[in-house]
Amino acid sequence: MEQTIRSNYSNDKSVLLYLCYPLLFQIAAMLLTVNLLDIKLSLLFIVLNAVIFTYLFIYYINNITLMIINIIIMISFQNLFIGLGDMLSAYQSSGLALRPLLIYKEIISVIVLVLLYLKTNKKIRINNYEKIVPVLVIYLLIELLISGAQMESKLYYLRTYLIPFVCYLIGRMAYFEMKTKSGIKPIINTVTVIGVMAVVIGFIFLLISVDSSLWRDIFHLGLISEAKTGRYEDFPRWYTPIGPLYLRRMFSFFFDSISLSYFLITSLICSMLIRKRIMLPIQLLLFAGLIFTFGKGAIGMLLILMVIIICIHYMKINAKWFVTAFLVVMGIAYEFVYNFNFRSSASVHFDGLMGPLMNIFYSPLGHGLGIGGNYFAILNNVKAWDISSTGAESFIGVMIYQLGFPGIVMFLFFFISMMRNLLSAYATADSEERFRYIVLYATAFSILIASLFQESTMGLNYTGILFMLIGFYVSKSKEFNVRQYQAKGENV
Incomplete structure (x- = not known):
């Protein structure tokens, strides 16, 4: 069963599946994080999200191509997500609380590197x-x-x-x-x-x-x-x-x-x-x-x-x-x-x-x-x-x-x-x-x-x-x- 799931993600429908679930889930998490007032809570939330999301792609979905595409999307649309996310509420009063979101892509990149090393070091x-x-x-x-x-x-x-x-x-x-x-x-x-x-x-x-x-x-x-x-x-x-x-x-x-x-x-x-x-x-x-x-x-x-x-x-x-x-x-x-x-x-x-x-x-x-x-x-x-x-x-x-x-x-x-x-x-x-x-x-x-x-x-x-x-x-x-x-x- 697991092999069947993995093979499904490796075909041409991979990108569509990525857009329909993992990417949208990640964007939703970013939009919600924008409205957290505590910078430490924001940092904890995005680290947990990055660890879970990256582990899912490297070990379960097993598609490094989509993982890198995900990093590229975060690089490209990071500021747009931050700006639009604040429309969900009027709570956020300081941009300084949003700084953890600016390093979300770097956190994902480091986790990807560690997990890839564990898989490919030999x-x-x-x-x-x-x-x-x-x-x-x-x-x-x-x-x-x-x-x-x-x-x-x-x-x-x-x-x-x-x-x-x-x-x-x-x-x-x-x-x-x-x-x-x-x-x-x-x-x-x-x-x-x-x-x-x-x-x-x-x-x-x-x-x-x-x-x-x-x-x-x-x-x-x-x-x-x-x-x-x-x-x-x-x-x-x-x-x-x-x-x-x-x-x-x-x-x-x-x-x-x-x-x-x-x-x-x-x-x-x-x-x-x-x-x-x-x-x-x-x-x-x-x-x-x-x-x-x-x-x-x-x-x-x-x-x-x-x-x-x-x-x-x-x-x-x-x-x-x-x-x-x-x-x-x-x-x-x-x-x-x-x-x-x-x-x-x-x-x-x-x-x-x-x-x-x-x-x-x-x-x-x-x-x-x-x-x-x-x-x-x-x-x-x-x-x-x-x-x-x-x-x-x-x-x-x-x-x-x-x-x-x-x-x-x-x-x-x-x-x-x-x-x-x-x-x-x-x-x-x-x-x-x-x-x-x-x-x-x-x-x-x-x-x-x-x-x-x-x-x-x-x-x-x-x-x-x-x-x-x-x-x-x-x-x-x-x-x-x-x-x-x-x-x-x-x-x-």
Whole structure:
């Protein structure tokens, strides 16, 4: 009987069953949680819900593809669920009580990782560079204990530094649990479809007045804003300065221009992995939406991605020479932009990188987990512009400032080794897979460059899905190489 149930969930009706029961149940739980006034009760409720829901999918429904799709839906519609949930009652008076809901997807991701490890630890073959992850985790836990920062700030940055590895390892292990190795396709298709929905709704939202009561009375934007930033703002006053102009940014049902921009670049990358002609108009729509978010990090990622694909894949330029030339050009461009008198918010991003980098020798072990950065600024009621020397607005900058040489060296060792692994897979894969691996290599490289100038780059809301895809294809390449060695009668 159990086998029959499991097989039913693995056929084409799986998604429909998921939408009809587990997803709706989970959404209902989130909508109810919005109305809990006690933050501890909210946290307890979502943890219990995450444990039960995740265990159900991993061990009973046994469909990791749908579990990852669930994480993607939580990433995409989290703020919408929070806003609509408050319509159930007028009880909720503070967005701060909603903060546990903002980490619901991270809690699910960690539980998924633990349960997947228990199921696949005998199947997965560890790459040498991945052995640095437990060392980095131990270092972060020690920092958690000894740092003098506020606990909320320490926990926030602990999540920030660990989530790329959590997502990467989920992707690595998910490969072994998928019913078929094409199980990644529904995930890629889901991301692409949600991206298209986000752009269409985003353009509709831009037609609605900033001062419309819709944002306050229906979507409860003030509560969402207070939960995310600590500041209550009922209306979507999201603009970006370009020279003398202030341009309104697309935000869609994400109610966050930066989150939307990173989801759209993720959707664009997924559409590249599909490799069908029908994707061209979809890619143009996603590109238009990305431009209207004015998300500099995501737009920069796209430019870097395209340059790498053209230069390495089509022009056959040696990867080492390309990277060297790119870094030289980027250094020259940095000097030009930094010293050019042009009104933009870009200058604070440069300061966030260069401040900690220039002063690392004065504090080689860092200033402590949670000290410095954007979230530290929010908790202490100061502007990120005023503490850019602590790494605010730069992921790499804030990691250098907080964790010093040990943290940044371990992180870069993992990241660069992962990129080399993707490049090696690109060299040995067949023609169709080669393109996918160069796209993923370019993705990893562009994420690393974007993280120099934007602090939020590595969050689950931003590039978490991309790390899952990279992890999946690393496992696929690893297993392909193992089979080749075994066919030659060599030891693995």
